[in-house]
Amino acid sequence: MIFEGFGVGPIDANCYIIGCEQTKEGAVIDPGDEGRRILKRLDALGLNCKYIILTHGHADHIGALQEVRDATGAEVLIHKQDAGMLTNPNQNLSMMLGLVLKFEAADRLLEEGDIIQVGDIDIKVIHTPGHSLGGISLQVEDFLITGDTLFAGSVGRSDFPGGSHNVLINSIKTKLLVFPDETKVYSGHGPATTIGYEKRYNPFL
Numbered sequence: 001m002i003f004e005g006f007g008v009g010p011i012d013a014n015c016y017i018i019g020c021e022q023t024k025e026g027a028v029i030d031p032g033d034e035g036r037r038i039l040k041r042l043d044a045l046g047l048n049c050k051y052i053i054l055t056h057g058h059a060d061h062i063g064a065l066q067e068v069r070d071a072t073g074a075e076v077l078i079h080k081q082d083a084g085m086l087t088n089p090n091q092n093l094s095m096m097l098g099l100v101l102k103f104e105a106a107d108r109l110l111e112e113g114d115i116i117q118v119g120d121i122d123i124k125v126i127h128t129p130g131h132s133l134g135g136i137s138l139q140v141e142d143f144l145i146t147g148d149t150l151f152a153g154s155v156g157r158s159d160f161p162g163g164s165h166n167v168l169i170n171s172i173k174t175k176l177l178v179f180p181d182e183t184k185v186y187s188g189h190g191p192a193t194t195i196g197y198e199k200r201y202n203p204f205l
Helices: 035-047 065-072 080-086 165-176 195-201
Strands: 002-006 015-021 025-029 049-055 075-079 107-110 115-118 121-127 136-140 143-145 182-188
Touching: 002 035, 002 080, 015 182, 025 035, 025 136, 035 065, 049 065, 049 115, 075 080, 080 107, 121 165
Parallel strands: 025 049, 049 075, 075 107, 143 182
Antiparallel strands: 002 015, 015 025, 115 121, 121 136, 136 143
């Protein structure tokens, strides 16, 4: 499997690329900004982007959506409860950043337990609301991509519309901390961590 992540944009949101070495199918997760850079990495890796998967619909995670979508023809996937964020700049909070991000509707609406197949790779959708109503985490083989739900040493904000601290903590405890301690966690911002480390040292948990 091909996997890499890098921070994009002024808020340094993590964008991830997943690819199947056999079929060269790929997926981009959270193209928050710097679309040209994302497309260059896809090209360098020799991947045909099949899907753009959004962990949630906030502006810092969708800013380069249109550029990547137009260049690749990839299908856009988001949880059904965050779907409205793509078409409404007030909901996706881009107005707060002095932007107006408004896109076409997603091609596919995700739900808990859905499997997204990228070549020989199965990506499982875990609904982890709290940062947003439709926030998701993704299980990819033996690691997790948690969006803005769980960070290294912290958790996502819950003061935006649709957010709830209690719901967020419940999502983390019942959906993420059940994974083995050695499970690697790749967040929407900041460095990677592990489930075991967060169980022991995350002050919010």
